[in-house]
Amino acid sequence: MRPKKHLGQHFLVDGAVAARIAQVVTEGSSQNGPLYILEIGPGTGALTAALVDLRADVTALEIDPDLVAVLRTIPGLAAARIVQADALAFDYQSYAEERRWRVTGNLPYNIATPLLLRLALMPHGPEELIVMIQKDVAQRLAAKAATPAYGSLTLAIQYMMRVERLFSLGPQVFYPRPKVDSTVVRLTRYAEPPVKVRDPSFLLQVTRAAFAYRRKTLANSLHLAINIERARTAAALRSIGLQPEIRGEELELAQFAALADTLQR
Numbered sequence: 104m105r106p107k108k109h110l111g112q113h114f115l116v117d118g119a120v121a122a123r124i125a126q127v128v129t130e131g132s133s134q135n136g137p138l139y140i141l142e143i144g145p146g147t148g149a150l151t152a153a154l155v156d157l158r159a160d161v162t163a164l165e166i167d168p169d170l171v172a173v174l175r176t177i178p179g180l181a182a183a184r185i186v187q188a189d190a191l192a193f194d195y196q197s198y199a200e201e202r203r204w205r206v207t208g209n210l211p212y213n214i215a216t217p218l219l220l221r222l223a224l225m226p227h228g229p230e231e232l233i234v235m236i237q238k239d240v241a242q243r244l245a246a247k248a249a250t251p252a253y254g255s256l257t258l259a260i261q262y263m264m265r266v267e268r269l270f271s272l273g274p275q276v277f278y279p280r281p282k283v284d285s286t287v288v289r290l291t292r293y294a295e296p297p298v299k300v301r302d303p304s305f306l307l308q309v310t311r312a313a314f315a316y317r318r319k320t321l322a323n324s325l326h327l328a329i330n331i332e333r334a335r336t337a338a339a340l341r342s343i344g345l346q347p348e349i350r351g352e353e354l355e356l357a358q359f360a361a362l363a364d365t366l367q368r
């Protein structure tokens with residue numbers, strides 16, 4: 104079978120890497136009751152097999168019917184549920200129910216960002232995501248304020264999840280070789296978000312708007328993106344001890360939370 108470029112098919116061909124990821128995914132799985140693993144994009148099943156070897160309860164979502172047919176014939180994967188589905192359209196809420204669950208996968212590049220946002224922000228979301236993503240997306244997830252990789256993705260994820268970059272992988276562990284390096288990250292859901300804010304959805308709206316016009320001041324960007332008067336933002340910034348001409352990328356998550364609360368007063 105030829106790998107399909109439009110589906111981001113770069114298959115993991117290094118069993119040791121698959122085993123290492125599976126180990127992290129199943130860490131502590133015997134504590135706190137049964138653990139369910141949802142894998143996104145199993146491809147040719149390297150990670151799926153490593154998870155099954157560790158006796159994990161695996162459901163794997165694969166969009167490509169040709170791969171689904173192959174996966175269902177592999178004896179070593181008999182214990183895994185292979186579901187043909189588009190990971191962007193899947194009903195995660197029904198899957199989650201009251202379960203304790205984690206997500207893993209070598210994510211197709213084109214869906215990684217919307218998928219991570221959705222899984223991080225959903226109610227009863229996974230307690231952990233251990234995923235292989237492009238190195239530069241991993242940098243955005245883990246970024247600190249006032250760096251080029253910092254943005255609304257960073258803030259939305261860091262509001263819900265602790266971000267760790269575990270290890271990076273060169274193109275040689277995949278077939279066909281991708282043009283970029285990959286990083287395995289672990290996102291761990293906070294029991295309580297690290298900052299308090301009255302209206303989380305307004306916080307996320309403000310952080311998105313703050314980076315909509317990256318080169319402009321925060322007050323200008325909020326005005327252009329969500330029509331908040333510049334003077335109102337400037338006054339709110341002053342009242343929390345920040346310069347009115349500051350740019351969005353200079354604010355930490357806690358400062359965005361304070362700004363959102365002040366703007367809503």
Ligand code: SAM
Pocket residue numbers: 110111112113114115116143144145146147148149150164165166167170188189190191208209210211212214
């Ligand atoms: N995890 C596999 C491995 O390591 O060998 C393959 C990873 S490959 C980067 C991405 C996989 O996701 C492919 O098998 C592709 O068919 C599948 N895929 C792409 N878009 C998808 C989507 N929207 N929903 C589910 N699977 C998708």
